[in-house]
Amino acid sequence: EPEVTQTPSHQVTQMGQEVILRCVPISNHLYFYWYRQILGQKVEFLVSFYNNEISEKSEIFDDQFSVERPDGSNFTLKIRSTKLEDSAMYFCASFEDSYTGELFFGEGSRLTVL
Amino acid sequence: SQKIEQNSEALNIQEGKTATLTCNYTNYSPAYLQWYRQDPGRGPVFLLLIRENEKEKRKERLKVTFDTTLKQSLFHITASQPADSATYLCALHNAGNMLTFGGGTRLMVKP
Numbered sequence: 001e002p003e004v005t006q007t008p009s010h011q012v013t014q015m016g017q018e019v020i021l022r023c024v025p026i027s028n029h030l031y032f033y034w035y036r037q038i039l040g041q042k043v044e045f046l047v048s049f050y051n052n053e054i055s056e057k058s059e060i061f062d063d064q065f066s067v068e069r070p071d072g073s074n075f076t077l078k079i080r081s082t083k084l085e086d087s088a089m090y091f092c093a094s095f096e097d098s099y100t101g102e103l104f105f106g107e108g109s110r111l112t113v114l
Numbered sequence: 115s116q117k118i119e120q121n122s123e124a125l126n127i128q129e130g131k132t133a134t135l136t137c138n139y140t141n142y143s144p145a146y147l148q149w150y151r152q153d154p155g156r157g158p159v160f161l162l163l164i165r166e167n168e169k170e171k172r173k174e175r176l177k178v179t180f181d182t183t184l185k186q187s188l189f190h191i192t193a194s195q196p197a198d199s200a201t202y203l204c205a206l207h208n209a210g211n212m213l214t215f216g217g218g219t220r221l222m223v224k225p
Binding site for chain 1: 150155157203210211214215216217
């Protein structure tokens with residue numbers, strides 16, 4: 001069964017460092033997302049991406065964050081200068097089209113900022 | 115402001131009973147509503163989607179209802195099993211392609 005894959009599964013970084021989280025969405029999907037979940041809290045929307053551009057973003061997705069689809073398969077989330085409060089699980093998700101609406105999530109990348 | 119509310123207290127039930135979870139929302143006019151399951155440390159997994167013109171949807175032991183007047187969805191698991199223990203998330207699509215999640219309700223099914 002096709003799946004969304006994410007790397008790394010866990011990354012530890014120092015405050016102020018840049019981090020890139022990588023995702024390979026399901027191949028025929030058109031819409032891509034990043035969500036985050038701080039430990040014990042709800043799954044929060046960060047950004048959606050369609051047709052090679054950001055379609056929506058939340059207040060959390062400030063200038064420190066960026067997304068890119070550098071080739072036909074990868075979808076990346078970059079955090080330029082990490083803060084302690086960026087520590088969370090980051091989930092990539094994709095879906096095929098707006099009719100079905102079912103989001104397929106990856107297993108997440110746990111980011112720990114020290 | 116827009117809110118999606120799920121009972122933050124864990125729901126404990128006995129194996130074999132029906133679990134009923136509630137999702138209430140305010141200031142949304144969702145085209146459809148979804149339910150996901152999340153296990154600890156894992157990504158959410160899609161369970162069911164119900165559209166605004168549908169009152170009820172079923173899939174095996176799962177049933178979802180959607181009342182756009184009450185602004186509420188109920189999620190039922192019949193003949194519950196310990197393997198059903200997880201956190202269940204309600205999610206709404208508003209305009210655009212953004213899916214917003216509620217805080218989830220943890221279900222514990224005891225043998």
